[in-house]
Amino acid sequence: MVTIKIDDRKLRVPEGNTILQAAEDAGIPIPHLCYLKELNEIAACRMCMVEVEDTERLVPACNTQVVDGMVIRTNSPRVRQARKTNLRLILSQHDSNCTVCVRSGNCELQKLSHDLNIHYQPYQVQPERSRVDLDVPVVREASKCIKCMRCVQVCDKIQGMKIWDVAGTGGRTTVDVSYNRSLKYTDCTFCGQCVTHCPTGALTVRDDTNKVLRALADPDVTTVVQVAPAVRVAWAESFGLDPKTGSVGRMVAALKRVGFDYVFDTNFAADLTIMEEGSEFLERFTHRGKYRWPMFTSCCPGWVRFLKSQYPEYTDCLSTAKSPQQMFGAVAKSYFAAQKGLDPHKVFVVSIMPCSAKKAESELPTMNDACGDPDVDVVLTTREMDRLFRSDCIVPADLGEEKFDSPLGSGTGAAVIFGATGGVMDAALRSAYFLVTGTNPDADAFSAVRGGKPWREATFTIPGAGEVRVAVVSGLANVRALMDAVDAGSVDYDFVEVMACPGGCAGGGGQPIHCNEELAASRGALLWKMDAKSKIRYSHENPDIQALYRTYLKAPLGEKSHHLLHTDHAA
Ligand code: HC0
Numbered sequence: 001m002v003t004i005k006i007d008d009r010k011l012r013v014p015e016g017n018t019i020l021q022a023a024e025d026a027g028i029p030i031p032h033l034c035y036l037k038e039l040n041e042i043a044a045c046r047m048c049m050v051e052v053e054d055t056e057r058l059v060p061a062c063n064t065q066v067v068d069g070m071v072i073r074t075n076s077p078r079v080r081q082a083r084k085t086n087l088r089l090i091l092s093q094h095d096s097n098c099t100v101c102v103r104s105g106n107c108e109l110q111k112l113s114h115d116l117n118i119h120y121q122p123y124q125v126q127p128e129r130s131r132v133d134l135d136v137p138v139v140r141e142a143s144k145c146i147k148c149m150r151c152v153q154v155c156d157k158i159q160g161m162k163i164w165d166v167a168g169t170g171g172r173t174t175v176d177v178s179y180n181r182s183l184k185y186t187d188c189t190f191c192g193q194c195v196t197h198c199p200t201g202a203l204t205v206r207d208d209t210n211k212v213l214r215a216l217a218d219p220d221v222t223t224v225v226q227v228a229p230a231v232r233v234a235w236a237e238s239f240g241l242d243p244k245t246g247s248v249g250r251m252v253a254a255l256k257r258v259g260f261d262y263v264f265d266t267n268f269a270a271d272l273t274i275m276e277e278g279s280e281f282l283e284r285f286t287h288r289g290k291y292r293w294p295m296f297t298s299c300c301p302g303w304v305r306f307l308k309s310q311y312p313e314y315t316d317c318l319s320t321a322k323s324p325q326q327m328f329g330a331v332a333k334s335y336f337a338a339q340k341g342l343d344p345h346k347v348f349v350v351s352i353m354p355c356s357a358k359k360a361e362s363e364l365p366t367m368n369d370a371c372g373d374p375d376v377d378v379v380l381t382t383r384e385m386d387r388l389f390r391s392d393c394i395v396p397a398d399l400g401e402e403k404f405d406s407p408l409g410s411g412t413g414a415a416v417i418f419g420a421t422g423g424v425m426d427a428a429l430r431s432a433y434f435l436v437t438g439t440n441p442d443a444d445a446f447s448a449v450r451g452g453k454p455w456r457e458a459t460f461t462i463p464g465a466g467e468v469r470v471a472v473v474s475g476l477a478n479v480r481a482l483m484d485a486v487d488a489g490s491v492d493y494d495f496v497e498v499m500a501c502p503g504g505c506a507g508g509g510g511q512p513i514h515c516n517e518e519l520a521a522s523r524g525a526l527l528w529k530m531d532a533k534s535k536i537r538y539s540h541e542n543p544d545i546q547a548l549y550r551t552y553l554k555a556p557l558g559e560k561s562h563h564l565l566h567t568d569h570a571a
């Protein structure tokens with residue numbers, strides 16, 4: 001431990017800590033822009049400058065270590081002036097057209113300019129010109145980039161991908177797609193983690209709300225919306241509502257106010273996925289010699305893109321089951337349309353997802369099995385849904401609670417946990433156990449796959465089938481480590497759940513953005529709570545799923561299921 005003084009407060013702090021860490025631990029705020037704890041401590045923005053007495057030096061707090069006897073001023077005249085000058089220099093290369101920026105009101109640069117009382121800008125140079133590509137879900141506007149390098153670090157260290165890199169030199173130094181490529185020609189998984197870690201509007205997810213508004217205004221079109229599991233525990237954050245007020249029922253009510261004809265639940269399709277994927281696992285498990293191992297879940301499109309580009313020789317190991325989002329679209333434009341006597345070409349399916357990669361998934365040429373049109377017409381992120389509510393002047397807190405519509409609006413506890421890491425595996429094992437034994441396991445029998453380390457493993461015994469070795473992993477850098485271990489033969493699994501985003505979809509790239517806060521675990525905990533409180537906790541007990549099989553699909557892995565609910569990932 002060393003003894004230091006910050007703003008006249010004497011502190012004992014661990015040796016090796018940075019000044020910023022010491023100040024934060026003591027509740028002394030120091031502004032910063034580029035800093036991400038343990039990820040980006042490179043002092044690029046120079047906002048955290050502080051003065052060290054007796055040295056006559058200003059130093060960046062985020063990467064200067066404390067020294068015994070150090071006396072630090074966080075708000076001296078020199079510090080104030082340096083921060084203002086540095087911020088003005090950043091602003092001189094930034095498109096500050098805040099009124100038409102999607103991050104207005106939630107921009108770290110805007111907030112800091114406001115907090116530092118910057119109301120005029122003496123240095124004005126042209127911001128870098130933007131080349132905006134709307135073919136892909138992740139959009140970069142160069143004119144808003146402040147070269148903080150957060151996206152570079154998150155993509156490299158958390159997602160193991162190196163899609164972003166530093167480009168140019170001197171005053172023209174910037175961040176761009178590595179090797180001067182266009183994003184669509186890279187292996188980007190479109191997970192959107194760079195977007196949720198960007199402090200400004202330089203990285204965003206393509207806004208598709210106008211496509212939805214056009215469909216809502218067309219009297220010939222029946223609009224159907226599905227809401228993903230993880231959306232329900234995050235959508236209300238941007239309205240400042242606690243989870244109780246920002247409930248599922250209020251979200252449904254708000255979607256009805258927007259004008260959707262049917263408000264359905266992706267949880268229904270998650271239960272359906274379990275029926276198909278659980279059956280597929282048992283088919284593979286009982287005919288081991290016919291298949292390459294392990295079997296991987298296929299519901300995360302970020303992961304599927306990752307596998308196909310980084311480890312293409314394992315593509316056969318992906319479950320052929322489509323993701324719940326895509327199963328939902330296929331069922332809505334076949335079973336549901338037929339039930340209601342609707343022309344499937346006039347049914348418009350919208351997904352609300354916590355995810356940017358889901359936009360790319362819905363646009364795959366293979367995802368059009370119900371009637372030849374895309375099974376899902378438009379994917380909106382949680383943030384886009386919130387913007388729809390705002391632009392329609394909907395105040396969710398003032399609404400009563402409403403229920404999802406029937407018959408694609410029911411979901412079990414096993415479905416809602418899809419949005420948290422480990423949830424797909426837990427749900428699949430509950431039903432696989434039932435399919436083999438004819439009896440339900442304890443709903444918490446597989447809790448070893450929940451939470452905790454980002455890569456975890458467990459072995460369970462299913463009577464009549466034997467030992468099943470499973471693993472759960474999230475965050476693509478961890479996924480790469482697991483794949484390398486699988487490839488080297490140092491681990492041996494039967495079934496692996498993979499989610500691209502750390503913590504699973506709860507921490508997805510389409511979720512509300514909070515500066516310097518990682519909320520995947522707390523949102524995930526809410527999903528696990530919803531499961532624990534559910535009346536039905538097994539996908540195979542969802543009565544609407546049972547009716548779907550009885551009246552339409554007949555059996556998991558049957559002919560209709562094969563056509564509507566499965567895909568060839570190599571196509
Ligand atoms: Fe997910 Fe899903 S759990 S990937 O994160 O499997 O996006 O929430 O909708 O499709 O259900 C995302 C979330 C989903 C799908 C489901 C799966």
Ligand code: SF4
Pocket residue numbers: 190191299300301302303354355356357358499500501504505506507508509510
């Ligand atoms: Fe999308 Fe979820 Fe995969 Fe992230 S983990 S890319 S949010 S599906």
